[in-house]
Amino acid sequence: MGRSPCCEKQHTNKGAWTKEEDQRLINYIQIHGDGCWRSLPKAAGLLRCGKSCRLRWINYLRPDLKRGNFTPEEDEIIINLHSLLGNKWSLIAARLPGRTDNEIKNYWNTHIKRKLYNRGINPQTHRPLVNNSSTGDIDRRQEDSHSNSSNSCLTTEVEENPPLNLNLELSIGLHPHNPITKNPNGKGEAPVLFQFCAPQTELETETSSSVPHLFRYYTSSTS
DNA sequence: AATTAAGCCAACCGCAAAAGC
DNA sequence: GGCTTTTGCGGTTGGCTTAAT
Numbered sequence: 001m002g003r004s005p006c007c008e009k010q011h012t013n014k015g016a017w018t019k020e021e022d023q024r025l026i027n028y029i030q031i032h033g034d035g036c037w038r039s040l041p042k043a044a045g046l047l048r049c050g051k052s053c054r055l056r057w058i059n060y061l062r063p064d065l066k067r068g069n070f071t072p073e074e075d076e077i078i079i080n081l082h083s084l085l086g087n088k089w090s091l092i093a094a095r096l097p098g099r100t101d102n103e104i105k106n107y108w109n110t111h112i113k114r115k116l117y118n119r120g121i122n123p124q125t126h127r128p129l130v131n132n133s134s135t136g137d138i139d140r141r142q143e144d145s146h147s148n149s150s151n152s153c154l155t156t157e158v159e160e161n162p163p164l165n166l167n168l169e170l171s172i173g174l175h176p177h178n179p180i181t182k183n184p185n186g187k188g189e190a191p192v193l194f195q196f197c198a199p200q201t202e203l204e205t206e207t208s209s210s211v212p213h214l215f216r217y218y219t220s221s222t223s
Numbered sequence: 224a225a226t227t228a229a230g231c232c233a234a235c236c237g238c239a240a241a242a243g244c
Numbered sequence: 245g246g247c248t249t250t251t252g253c254g255g256t257t258g259g260c261t262t263a264a265t
Contacts, residue, residue, distance in 0.1 A: 016233075016259090038250060054251080055234065090253060101253075106232055228264075235257075242250070 013047045017056055021046055025053055026061055059102045066098025070107055078104060078112060083126035 013021070028044035034057060037050035046053060070078075074096060081092045089101035089108075096104065108123075116123040 014235075036250090049235095051236090051251085052234075058252095059233075087254065102233080105254075110231055226265085228262100230262075231260085233257105233259095236255085238253090238255105240250105240252080242248100244246105244248080 012041075012049050012052070014052075017060075021048065022056070022061060025057060029057060029061075055102075059100045062100075064098060065100065070099075070111075074099070075112065075115070078108065079116070079126075082108065082112075082123075 024044050024046055028040065032043070034040075034054075037054045039050070040046075040053050041048045041050055044053070048056075077096060078092060081095060085091050087105075089105045093099050093101040093104050113123040116126075117129070120129050121127070122129050
């Protein structure tokens with residue numbers, strides 16, 4: 001038995017948002033701010049589920065959203081971050097001001113995956129694809145084996161290949177709400193240096209359930 | 224011009240974590 | 245500490261648009 005729905009489905013609209021609905025949501029948030037999504041629809045006079053309102057605001061109506069195509073620089077940032085974080089779209093989005101996790105996820109699936117395949121790189125593992133010598137087809141089993149878990153490559157690949165030891169500085173914008181990148185003193189910007197380390201032990205590698213466990217990060221104040 | 228296929232993106236769904244009581 | 249509610253995330257889907265036949 002699942003959890004009860006978050007809202008009375010028979011009383012909510014679904015599908016594409018109308019201009020009027022958008023305007024109601026914008027007006028409400030401009031006055032009251034966002035948050036408390038559960039009660040927002042009723043208060044704003046919208047026949048929508050709170051989750052739907054939140055998604056609409058975050059992915060489409062937010063004033064700070066950047067519109068338009070991704071730049072080549074953004075492409076490379078996404079590829080680099082994905083190689084480090086896996087399908088953690090919200091974390092990747094936090095490093096790209098004006099972009100949403102949904103937008104990046106869609107862009108990854110429609111553009112970047114193909115781009116990497118064309119470069120001969122497995123988009124999930126970020127390692128060279130293995131060519132099937134008899135057929136010439138690209139062997140995508142690597143991707144299939146990885147698809148069950150966004151981070152599973154960290155266990156299988158590490159066993160097959162020497163772990164990479166990278167010191168990579170991510171010279172990209174900070175996001176004020178990201179607890180990782182937020183400067184602890186709350187002032188100014190702190191450059192964030194991610195230091196990626198080889199797993200300490202096999203046990204640690206086996207039991208790692210999230211990528212951040214495998215690396216540490218630190219910030220340093222610019223002041 | 225009509226039909227089909229592929230590309231694209233907004234929105235939905237289910238789950239897990241966080242927050243509240 | 246345990247239960248319930250709310251929020252946020254990632255995967256998936258549906259439908260619109262464009263390209264190819």
